[in-house]
Amino acid sequence: xxxxxxxxxxxxxxxxxxxxxxxxxxxxxxxxxxxxxxxxxxxxxxxxxxxxxxxxxxxxxxxxxxxxxxxxxxxxxxxxxxxxxxxxxxxxxxxxxxxxx
Numbered sequence: 001x002x003x004x005x006x007x008x009x010x011x012x013x014x015x016x017x018x019x020x021x022x023x024x025x026x027x028x029x030x031x032x033x034x035x036x037x038x039x040x041x042x043x044x045x046x047x048x049x050x051x052x053x054x055x056x057x058x059x060x061x062x063x064x065x066x067x068x069x070x071x072x073x074x075x076x077x078x079x080x081x082x083x084x085x086x087x088x089x090x091x092x093x094x095x096x097x098x099x100x101x
Contacts, residue, residue, distance in 0.1 A: 005029070006070075006099065010043050013065035017058060019051060040075060041099045048095040052079045066097065073099045 003012040007027045014020075026046040045051075051062065067074060075098040082092045 006041065006043055009069040010045070010066070010097070013062060013069050014045075016065040017062035019054075019058075019062065040101055043097040043099065045095040046082065047092050048079065049093050051095055052093045070097075070099060073101075075100055 003009060007029050010027055027043060029041055029043050031041060051059065063077065066077065077095070077097045079093045080096055082094055
């Protein structure tokens, strides 16, 4: 499979860490938010509960794969609760990666 761009690198890292189903998941890439607007991009994977709930060794494997793909561009990686307007029951978590450009 060919992976292109930042979302492709994210999908490649997910597949490498064994999160195969997520290689087809909802990932988006947009400008970072804030006032004043910080430089960089944000990658977000929706419905990442199974990653958040995965054993630490699998999470570390994913972190290692992400750091291999993005290097020192990674500013932070964290989980957030999905927005209330999304009306998912039960609430879900998303994985957010903040990148320097």
